[in-house]
Amino acid sequence: MALPRKKVAIVGATGLVGIEMQAQLQGRKDLDCVLVASTARPELKVLALESAWQELKACDFILNASSNDVAQELGAKLGAHQVLIDNSSAYRMDPQVPLVVPELNSDVLKARPRIVANPNCTTILLCLGLAPLRSFGIERVTVSTYQAASGAGIKGMEELSLQLQALGRREAMPRPQVFPFVLAGNVLSHNTPIRSESLEGAGHNEEEWKVLQETRKILNRPDLPISVTCMRVPVERAHTESVSVDLMSRLSLSELRRAFQSAVGVRLVDDWEKNHFPMPIEAQNQDAVLVGRLRKDPSLEKTVHFLLAGDQIRKGAATNAIQIMDHFLSL
């Protein structure tokens, strides 16, 4: 006898992450999908949020790929038997709400929380890269990112695409609107606001602050030193990260390799001969996070370095949220 189908709402269904969620749930025989966005799109079967509350009340799961404001409203109106899996940053640092990368801390889902926060994309990828090193004792993390335009949504991707067209055709560069400066042919400090001198982390941008705080929460290491520099590069949709980790114990290069080879959710791309390492154009459109350039520090015997690249929209957002839902379904 077939199990009763569960009902899932995707709120923010017309954004990059919402569209990816739809694609990943297509063909699922165990689920019925309700699509919701700020504006109705009847041709896409998308309901307007303001008129969708009755439909939403009937859902088992609500996947929010919309704003923090919408997340707050969804949380406030959530029924007792519903689960909100929220990709906004509204609940991520709420001590009552678990922040979950299923490969790392899915155990917290056993308590059947009503709201689960999906971490920031850069954070999810970083945590998957750090997870295999936990058994060696992580003492300090330093990361510099090479983030794609997709992190700024469809408009960010379109802006980069138009700039690349202008650059390729040697035409006048259109005035940037999403990013503060031209991204094509350039590298930018991440376009989130800079934390003022009166705040902790003065001079950090909000993206860096999210990565720092969320990584600590996910790893359950509230005091772990994490140094983060978030940058945008002219890449379409996958993020790359250069990561250095100080460990409690010394480990050999082969132990380092084995740790990543046996890890869940990552795929080792580390061909020294061909200079073939994680690259955003290979990481895009797949769920696995590519890891490579594994090496020991030449001076510091307990320090290791690696690169990772992962699809910001998939494992960095939509895939992770759906994995959280699937964990609930398997409980």
Place this chain on the structure above:
Amino acid sequence: MALPRKKVAIVGATGLVGIEMQAQLQGRKDLDCVLVASTARPELKVLALESAWQELKACDFILNASSNDVAQELGAKLGAHQVLIDNSSAYRMDPQVPLVVPELNSDVLKARPRIVANPNCTTILLCLGLAPLRSFGIERVTVSTYQAASGAGIKGMEELSLQLQALGRREAMPRPQVFPFVLAGNVLSHNTPIRSESLEGAGHNEEEWKVLQETRKILNRPDLPISVTCMRVPVERAHTESVSVDLMSRLSLSELRRAFQSAVGVRLVDDWEKNHFPMPIEAQNQDAVLVGRLRKDPSLEKTVHFLLAGDQIRKGAATNAIQIMDHFLSL
């Protein structure tokens, strides 16, 4: 009375760095220039190396912007009163040869060495960023780079340009020849060979190894821990670097700012309000290295972070070599 004009040869005059050297020496009334390359280009007044030895013997300064092999030959045939300023890596780690960034260690030129090595481009920029922090005691450096195509010469820049045209016009991507993979729309681990497991620094690429060794030599800190990750991004000609430094002493954000404001060769670009920080498109075609995103680590009170961006062909190569020559002229 006018001083007698000095004679300068540019060897490798038709490469990116050689062309930049010519541009910078144009109009100098104190110098006569001889242009040399592997192949004669009469229309450009460029002599072929094999037939230029008599001309070279008459030069006071030889600026080599050609290969290591040519550098070795020039060094072997150097006359007693000539000075070779070499931009190849042939002599950089030779203990008899000074490796000079004039803002940092021009004092070594007082001994009038016959050969002076010009450091790797990424190294020069990094050293200019580290110099203002020396008075606080540098204990450890971690750097991830965002390097331009120009580091691979004219062919590297042309390859990126053709790829950007294909990307912008949505045409088929030409097969990469200079870089091992497509660079446009992508991020690559640096395209130098990876050091094998039998070598110190196994898993590092040769670019990283140069930056590590050369920075130690320039700062005269043979054991300084320096962790380097060298990456290529689809940028034309200026390199960007994300730098973290552990210091011996704690310093405030305003002390950090003052250190960079008063430093020679760098220009502070650090506008928190406008999210305006060092960017390669602003660093290109100028000699100053842009420094910004100054901030203290939120967990480690003696650790600071910053970004820098500098023109790889100018201060990263040609300008630095000419500054070395000018130091000799002022002795």
